[in-house]
Amino acid sequence: MTADVVILGLGYVGLPLAQEAVKAGLSVLGYDISARVVDALNSGRSHVDDLSDDDIAAMVAAGFRATTDESEIRGAKTAVICVPTPLSADGGPDLNAVESAVRSVARNLQSGTTVILESTTYPGTTDEVVRPLLEESGLVAGVDFNLAFSPERIDPGNKQFGAHNTPKVVGGYTPACTERAAEFYSQFIETVVRAKGTREAETAKLLENTYRHINIALVNEMAKFCHQLGIDLWDVIRAASSKPFGFQAFYPGPGVGGHCIPIDPNYLSHNVRAKLGYPFRFVELAQEINATMPAYVARRAQNILNDAGKATNGANVLMLGVTYKANIADQRESPAIPLARALAGLGAKISFHDPHVETWRVPGVDVLKVDDLEVGVAEADLVILVTNHSAYDVDRLAGLAKRFFDTRGVTQGDQAIRL
Incomplete structure (x- = not known):
């Protein structure tokens, strides 16, 4: 079976993305290494806050299916990687899940496929880590397949902004890669913002959250001295x-x-x-x-x-x-x-x-x-x-x-x- 998209990683990022793609009429395959997660989804049960069991059941009724069989990736026109990137012991991102997912795609990569990384990471990951692993297939990024980065912007519990109406930043390995990825997202996301390249898209996500991190620290520091000074x-x-x-x-x-x-x-x-x-x-x-x-x-x-x-x-x-x-x-x-x-x-x-x-x-x-x-x-x-x-x-x-x-x-x- 040929799918319009396979989404690797069916958590708080991958599932809302899958839901929007299904709503737009795309054929969507979900891939996850957890048999428990896959079995629950295929039975219509959700494990994330923003989607109910009814939401998952509606997706399944519309043709969504989850699998642990990586060979099924081969039939997808687009592969989107939405796996976790926790901190490693040295303070950098732990890319084990990303590398594992990329290798699964590489083993099943076909000419013309568009591969998009959504997992948050450091600038350069798409070009320096993802691209070489994919090119072990013998196919060349920007020539035989399209490669892009598009940072996830999911805000769990946000009733106003979800996957459909939150603008999607996209940066490709080449301008043509950017366009292919933008065309894919434009099918079910209201606004697509094109970045100059993968590094710019990767850094945009980090800037967004660094901005919040620093400003929260500012008011936390103010809270301490305002309390001591008797200021509300x-x-x-x-x-x-x-x-x-x-x-x-x-x-x-x-x-x-x-x-x-x-x-x-x-x-x-x-x-x-x-x-x-x-x-x-x-x-x-x-x-x-x-x-x-x-x-x-x-x-x-x-x-x-x-x-x-x-x-x-x-x-x-x-x-x-x-x-x-x-x-x-x-x-x-x-x-x-x-x-x-x-x-x-x-x-x-x-x-x-x-x-x-x-x-x-x-x-x-x-x-x-x-x-x-x-x-x-x-x-x-x-x-x-x-x-x-x-x-x-x-x-x-x-x-x-x-x-x-x-x-x-x-x-x-x-x-x-x-x-």
Whole structure:
């Protein structure tokens, strides 16, 4: 069977892309090395936040199929690689999954195929790593097959922007490669933005998240000294946001998490050090500041308890929301984990509640799950709002709590202590 596209990696990036392609009438094959994931999808069951079981069932009914058989890649006109790129031990991207996926494509590569990498990585990966592996097939990029990079821009839980209406950046190995990739995405994505080449497209993604990383670090640093100076930073941000130009609001919090902000800027920093021999100081400082926030929140929690004449050692601390962002189940790089460790290190007894998480484990820390939210809030010595899920009526909960520490600045009035 010939497919219009095979998508390698059926996670939070690959599945929404597959869904949009299916909606546009393309024949879509999904490839993943996990038999569990493949079997679940073929049975109409989702494993990502943004797609429901009904969404997957509709895709299957429209012809979508998942497989673990790499030989089926051979029949696809386009292959899109959407596999994870976590940090390696040296701070650079771990390309094992990318290289494995590329080799699977290379073993089945045919003349005329368009190959697109979406996995976030350092500038030069498409040309220096992906292209040579593909050319081991005997085919030549830009001559026998098309090669491009198009950074994923998925924002899990975002109800306004998804794969269809988020502009797609595309940079090819040659101008013709750019056009072939752009033509492919234009079938089901509203806006395609052509970059000069693969390196420019790779760097664009890193710039987007480095910009956010640095600005979050700025307000996190301000949160610390504003607290010491008795300044309400949340009111400062509200006032500054009234300026209709030259300002974008960023907000402090207990730390950064997820698949992008704590990870992507490090790719750029690692690449600068490795290739140019000097540090990307903005990124490394931002990383240092953001990484200290869980410990800072734990110290603030200790001070709140001390001010109430309550020792942190033996205190019952309830953490509300343990995912990395609101209204999703994704726990990757969540600051809740280092925060729980820091609190436990001070002797606190940790419990948690999260409407999206059934089981939460923190290595080395005993964590109790609270089923009755209001009872748990009322009984805890300190409640810390870590992630503000929409299911939480934060002002009501703050009123029920003995002490309520709001790290997200969402409570009103004086019933809570804000970061």
